[in-house]
Amino acid sequence: xxxxIDQRFAALKSEGRSALVTFVMCGDPDMATSLxxxxxxxxxxxxxxxxxxxxxxPMADGPSIQAAGLxxxxxxxxxxxxxxxxxxxxxxxxxxxxxxxGYYNPIYVYGVDRFLVDAKAAGVDxxxxxxxxxEEDSELCLPALKAGLSFIRLATPTTDDKRLPAVxxxxxxxxYYVSITGITGAAIPxxxxxxxxxxxxxxxxxxxxxxxxxxxxxxxxxxxxxxxxAVVVGTALIDALRRSLDENxxxxxxxxxxxxxxxxxxxxxxxxxxxxxxx
Amino acid sequence: MEPTLPNSFRTGPDEHGHFGIFGGxxxxxxxxxxxxxxxxxxxxxxxxxxxxAELDFLAKHYVGRPxxxxxxxxxxxxxxxxxxxxxxxxxxxxxxxxxxNVLGQILLARRMGKSRIIAETxxxxxxxxxxxxxxxxxxxxxxxxxxxxxxxxxPNVFRMKMLGATVVPxxxxxxxxxxxxxxxxxxxxxxxxxxxxxxxTAAGPHPYPMMVRDFQCVIGNEVRVQMQEAEGRLPDSLIAxxxxxxxxxxxxxxxxxxxxxxxxxxxxxxxxxDQKNGHAASLAGGxxxxxxxxxxxxLMDDDGQILEGxxxxxxxxxxxxxxEHSWLKESGRVTxxxxxxxxxxxxxxxxxxxxxxxxxxxxxxxxxxxxxLAPKLPKDHxxxxxxCGRGDKDIFNVAxxxxxx
Numbered sequence: 001x002x003x004x005i006d007q008r009f010a011a012l013k014s015e016g017r018s019a020l021v022t023f024v025m026c027g028d029p030d031m032a033t034s035l036x037x038x039x040x041x042x043x044x045x046x047x048x049x050x051x052x053x054x055x056x057x058p059m060a061d062g063p064s065i066q067a068a069g070l071x072x073x074x075x076x077x078x079x080x081x082x083x084x085x086x087x088x089x090x091x092x093x094x095x096x097x098x099x100x101x102g103y104y105n106p107i108y109v110y111g112v113d114r115f116l117v118d119a120k121a122a123g124v125d126x127x128x129x130x131x132x133x134x135e136e137d138s139e140l141c142l143p144a145l146k147a148g149l150s151f152i153r154l155a156t157p158t159t160d161d162k163r164l165p166a167v168x169x170x171x172x173x174x175x176y177y178v179s180i181t182g183i184t185g186a187a188i189p190x191x192x193x194x195x196x197x198x199x200x201x202x203x204x205x206x207x208x209x210x211x212x213x214x215x216x217x218x219x220x221x222x223x224x225x226x227x228x229x230a231v232v233v234g235t236a237l238i239d240a241l242r243r244s245l246d247e248n249x250x251x252x253x254x255x256x257x258x259x260x261x262x263x264x265x266x267x268x269x270x271x272x273x274x275x276x277x278x279x
Numbered sequence: 280m281e282p283t284l285p286n287s288f289r290t291g292p293d294e295h296g297h298f299g300i301f302g303g304x305x306x307x308x309x310x311x312x313x314x315x316x317x318x319x320x321x322x323x324x325x326x327x328x329x330x331x332a333e334l335d336f337l338a339k340h341y342v343g344r345p346x347x348x349x350x351x352x353x354x355x356x357x358x359x360x361x362x363x364x365x366x367x368x369x370x371x372x373x374x375x376x377x378x379x380n381v382l383g384q385i386l387l388a389r390r391m392g393k394s395r396i397i398a399e400t401x402x403x404x405x406x407x408x409x410x411x412x413x414x415x416x417x418x419x420x421x422x423x424x425x426x427x428x429x430x431x432x433x434p435n436v437f438r439m440k441m442l443g444a445t446v447v448p449x450x451x452x453x454x455x456x457x458x459x460x461x462x463x464x465x466x467x468x469x470x471x472x473x474x475x476x477x478x479x480t481a482a483g484p485h486p487y488p489m490m491v492r493d494f495q496c497v498i499g500n501e502v503r504v505q506m507q508e509a510e511g512r513l514p515d516s517l518i519a520x521x522x523x524x525x526x527x528x529x530x531x532x533x534x535x536x537x538x539x540x541x542x543x544x545x546x547x548x549x550x551x552x553d554q555k556n557g558h559a560a561s562l563a564g565g566x567x568x569x570x571x572x573x574x575x576x577x578l579m580d581d582d583g584q585i586l587e588g589x590x591x592x593x594x595x596x597x598x599x600x601x602x603e604h605s606w607l608k609e610s611g612r613v614t615x616x617x618x619x620x621x622x623x624x625x626x627x628x629x630x631x632x633x634x635x636x637x638x639x640x641x642x643x644x645x646x647x648x649x650x651x652l653a654p655k656l657p658k659d660h661x662x663x664x665x666x667c668g669r670g671d672k673d674i675f676n677v678a679x680x681x682x683x684x
Contacts (some may be wrong), residue, residue, distance in 0.1 A: 014316040056585045057457065057570060058465040060307040066451055078582040104305060105569045109583030132570065135295065136303045156309040158471055163312060181309055182469040 002048065004097040004125045005150055005173040008047055009229065013057030019223040020045055020270045021210055023101065023234030025052035025068035028241065031085055032070075033251040037241075038279025040260040042096045045267025048230065053082050053102030060130045062185035064235045064242070071249055079106045079115070083122045083126050088142045092125030097255055099126040099152060101171070104140065112140055116147040124152030126173045134166045141170050152158045155201055157193075164204045174208040174230060175201055183211065185235030189214045196229040218269030233266055288535035288612050290652045291603065296485020296573075298606035302557060304484045314572075318486040320391050325493070332384065337382050341415070342372045344379075346498075348505035348663070353633040354589055354649075361656035363649060364514070365666040366502055366530065369638065375668035376498060376526040377408040377479060381580035383494035385412040388475035395419045395470065398477045399463040401428055401456035401522065402594030402641065403435025404668055409648030410444035420444040423462040425455035428593045432584030436670050453587035456522075460571050478604045480523025481601035488602050495529025503533055510661055516541040518652070519665040520645040521615070522559070522595035524604045526667035528598060535612060543652070545645045548617035552565045559588035559667030560617040561600040562608050575602040591620035591680065592640035592666070618647035624680055626650055627670065640677070 012019050016186050022041055041049050054069040054077045061069075079215030085097055100119065106127065107115050119127070127144055134141075134153070141151045158181060159167050168175065177197055179189035198209050211224045212232025224231045237259050244258035245251060291298040304314060324330040347367045355363045359409040368376040378525040387395060396418050400406030413420035424437055426448040429436050439446050452458035458482075467476045481491040506514050517534060519527035521544045534540045549558030558564060563577040568577035570585060578598035580584040590596040607613040618626075620624075626646035630638045638646060645664050653662060670677070 028501050055583075056452065057461050059571070060309070060468060062465075063451065070452075073584060103569075105577070105579070105585070106583035108574075109579065109581070130307050131305045131572075133304060133306060133308050135311065148521045154308045156307075157311050160312065167308065174281070178309065181471045183465045186469065259554075272554045 003150060003173065004095065005048065008095070008097050009174065012047060017274050018228060018270055019047040019210070019230035020221070021048040021050060021212070021230050021232040022046040022237060023050040023052060023074055023232060024259065025054060026082040026085055026238060027072030027075060028068040028238070029071045029245055029249055029251050030075045031077065031081055033255055035085050035088055036256045037259050038085070039092065040256055041158055041263060042093055044260040044263040046096065046263055048097045048099065050099045050232070050234070051082065051086060053079055053100055054108060055103040055106060059101060060183055062183040062235060064185045064238045067220065067242070068238045079110050079244055083118050086124055087122035089153055097125040098123060099128055100124050101128040102130070104131050104267050105128050107140065112143055115146055116149065120147055120149060124149060126152050128152045128154070128176060130154065134169065137170055141224065145170060145172065152176055157181050157197065160201065168205045171207060174210050175205060176232065177201060177211045177228070178213045179211050180213050184213055187214055188216065188220060191223045191227070194224060198227050215243045218265050221266045222269040222273045225270040231270050236266070281630060284610070287412070287534060288607070288610065291606065292489055296489070298603045299609060300567070301574050301602035301605040302485055302488055303574050304572065304573065305569050306484045307468060309471065310530055313471055314484050314486070320387060321486055321490050324387055324390055330390070333386055338379070342378050342382070343370060344497065345501040345505065346370050348502060348509060351634055354630070357633055358650060358653040360658065361653040361660040361662040362658065363547070363653060364661065366498060366663055366665045368498060368526065368665060368667045369573060369669035373404070373408045373411050374671065375404040375408070375639065376495060376529065377405045378411065378493050378524060379497050379529065380479070380494040381405070381412045381477060383490070384475070384477045385416060385418070386479070388418070388557035389416060391475065393473060395421070395474045396477050397421045397423070397463050397466050397474055399423045399456065399459040399550040400479060401425070401440065401459070401596060402592065402639070403428065403432040404594060406444065406446070407435050407442070409439050409477050410439040410442035413444065414442045414532060416647070421466065422446050423449050423466070425449050425453070425459045427454045428456065431676055432593055432672055454589065456593070457585065465572070479525070481525040481528045481603060482523045482571060482575065482599060484572060488573065491525050492532055492603060493530045495525050496532050498516070498526065498529040499531060499533035502530065506661070506663070513537055513540055514661045514663045515539065516543065516660065516662045518543040518545065518642045518645050518649055518662060519667065520545045520595065521596050521600060521604060522641065523599070526665050528601060528603055530665045531613060538569040542613045543648060544613055544615045546615060546617040547592060547644055548597035548619040548622070549589040549591070551619055552617055553569040555591050556586045558617070559590040559596050559598065561598060562604065562615045563617050565584045567605065570599055573602045575605045577600050585678060591623060592644065594639070594641040595644065616648050618644040622647035624677065625675060633642065636666065637670035637674070638666055638671045639670045641668055642666050
């Protein structure tokens with residue numbers, strides 16, 4: 001079965017460039033604005049969209065993404081409304097893959113089987129669940145694969161060669177390499193180390209390797225895109241969104257364009273990477 | 280398949296860290312290799328007699344163990360029923376049971392060559408114990424504490440600072456213990472090479488619930504010996520307060536396979552468990568969920584978002600509970616009760632007045648249920664309550680609740 005994610009990576013490969021993966025928190029600051037942002041992303045240059053599922057206790061995320069989740073929850077976001085927003089997005093956008101990203105508890109409480117049915121129906125293509133390592137594969141990973149959803153795993157600098165095969169075993173869609181030990185939005189990675197890590201992962205898998213954590217602007221995106229099949233940007237977009245909000249954290253007329261403009265800028269960085277690499 | 284009762288309640292967890300469906304290793308990939316390393320190091324230490332010998336030496340000469348098993352005579356007379364004993368873990372160095380676990384983990388950190396220790400704390404007792412052990416061994420110590428708790432447990436903040444620890448007030452989320460734990464995990468994800476996370480309760484990803492329990496079992500093991508000396512038999516019931524549940528599991532575990540021993544855990548009922556988000560009784564008012572590395576009973580809303588919970592006691596104010604307690608509840612081996620803020624305050628005062636002991640607000644919750652259970656029991660029923668912490672840290676907080684004194 002060829003998935004939207006596989007198709008997207010195959011198409012980009014033939015174009016000879018890396019993918020831009022954008023992360024936005026669903027419902028930040030409200031669901032209507034979130035839907036508008038999602039709709040603006042593909043035409044701004046996002047190749048794959050990660051949609052954050054808000055959670056009160058995101059223990060691998062930095063202050064920006066934590067605050068985004070709390071803004072969304074404060075305005076009534078739930079896993080159900082997140083899925084409904086993705087379904088709405090899918091009505092007008094058939095090709096751009098959607099990957100839901102978050103933590104396990106809301107899914108567990110929703111009910112794994114029901115969640116997989118509803119996510120699939122909404123047009124979700126893959127899942128990234130931060131607190132489900134391979135040791136807990138039977139919880140969600142294996143049922144998700146069976147339901148036809150990709151399960152994208154994080155590999156980190158602490159994942160050594162001995163452990164990589166276990167991490168990659170049930171991974172599908174792509175591998176998400178976390179370029180630093182740390183939380184989202186923290187330090188800028190050492191690009192030479194990233195290049196080395198991507199090579200190391202590629203020795204173990206044919207899946208595309210995406211790199212994230214610490215991509216802050218067009219330039220850092222370009223540096224990463226030279227080495228990786230995809231560049232993930234999240235905190236920088238959330239920060240741009242936050243700066244556009246009014247004093248009560250409500251969306252303003254510039255909120256959607258603030259995110260879209262930053263995506264355009266970073267997309268340009270990603271797209272110029274190949275010419276840089278071939279120089 | 281019908282669930283079958285285990286032959287023993289003391290064999291858990293399994294190799295994946297599961298107590299029935301509870302426990303597990305729900306952590307980010309960055310931490311996974313670290314907790315596997317920790318498990319390996321702990322298994323090796325447990326098999327090394329010199330590790331236990333060093334811990335025993337410290338328990339005796341640094342902590343002051345064994346802590347006395349004290350017959351609370353006036354309390355017994357006052358209640359007019361069961362014979363009540365207090366296990367005096369409040370007499371330990373640093374004033375609570377927390378030091379039992381901390382010394383074990385710090386010795387392990389030293390074996391693993393880790394130089395930087397991080398910890399979360401609620402009431403500050405675990406933070407103080409960690410700062411103490413770090414001072415003793417010259418280790419860097421960073422304690423994450425919710426900003427709300429920093430305010431209501433000021434004496435302990437000062438103690439930690441005197442002991443050389445850096446106390447980081449956590450401003451995220453609800454600014455209490457759960458957020459302190461999130462922040463400690465964020466630190467650990469960032470500083471993987473040199474950092475040891477010293478968790479204060481029998482919760483978190485495997486192997487923590489097992490390891491912390493093992494270190495706290497000194498409490499129950501001593502009670503077995505001391506009760507034999509005092510009464511020539513086993514106690515009839517045990518009772519302890521539960522936040523994460525480390526003092527309770529330490530008392531309970533050595534007795535789980537003695538069917539004649541009734542066991543009671545007491546959660547924090549706050550304003551009453553019928554009050555939405557007004558209590559911290561995860562077992563009574565929560566559902567199974569996944570947080571902080573383990574599956575356990577959690578206080579949460581219908582969407583799986585974690586609630587803050589409330590208790591007068593900062594040490595019980597946590598929306599989860601150790602996974603082994605969740606399993607002991609479901610298996611029916613332990614009966615879980617809860618006590619409100621007011622009941623705990625009343626018991627606190629009663630203990631001061633009758634026994635000349637100022638208890639921490641945490642064990643005051645257990646005592647509140649002792650005052651309910653004991654009068655209905657015969658005079659030859661022997662009940663042991665874990666007096667797991669002293670109340671010095673709470674006197675200003677209590678005074679405020681009682682309208683000044």
